[in-house]
Amino acid sequence: MRQRVMLALAMASRPRVLIADEPTSALDASLAREMMRLICDVVSEAGTALLVVTHDISLSREFCDRMLVMYGGCVVEEGRSTELAAQPRHSYTDALLKSVPTLAHAAAWRLPTISPAPVPHPDIAADGCPFRFRCARRTALCETMPDTSVCQSDGADHLVRCWHPAHHAAA
Incomplete structure (x- = not known):
């Protein structure tokens, strides 16, 4: 109320x-x-x-209609909500979606979680991707923050700030 x-x-x-x-x-x-x-x-x-x-x-x-996903004070992904949820490009968005409890997880002993690596102090993360310490796709490039790139999917814009975004086949 x-x-x-x-x-x-x-x-x-x-x-x-x-x-x-x-x-x-x-x-x-x-x-x-x-x-x-x-x-x-x-x-x-x-x-x-x-x-x-x-x-x-x-x-x-x-x-x-649209979703912006933030990590460490930075927008890491943006797109139409339905597209972003169906085809996440950034590792953090993908991890968030996989950690949402569903009926598929009902029999699981443990729910999926995001990597337990410690979240760095903002000053340390400022130069590169803030999620790089927890990302399985991390490389030396991730020590610098990429410009936002545009991924085309179904003719709509999908912005991701990642050197190594996941690529999905066009639907």
Whole structure:
């Protein structure tokens, strides 16, 4: 109920952009979906743009048109939510998606996790890819930060900041 009140307060001033920072925190999965549907309905009716900040990648896939994945303060991948979730290019995005519990993991003794390597201090990671210390595709090139490259898939842009992005066959 508090989140509904906060949504009403936020929309009272008729903003052009609503930034929803973890709008479904502390809600179970069904209430989270209900809250996101309400937010989407309200902003659509008002003609307001919506920016959702969340750790819930399945929520992003379901309710957002585009997704930006950040690691260590840097955007490492950006694309249409459905495309990014289906064909992640950056190792971190791929690891995030694989670590989401699914029914396929029900019989597993242990859920997939992201490499346990320590996250470096931001000053150390600043010169190169911030995920390089945890990445299986790491090479010497990763000590420098690449420019964002564009991967074409299904005619849409898919941006990835990686020297060694995963390549997927066109659908």
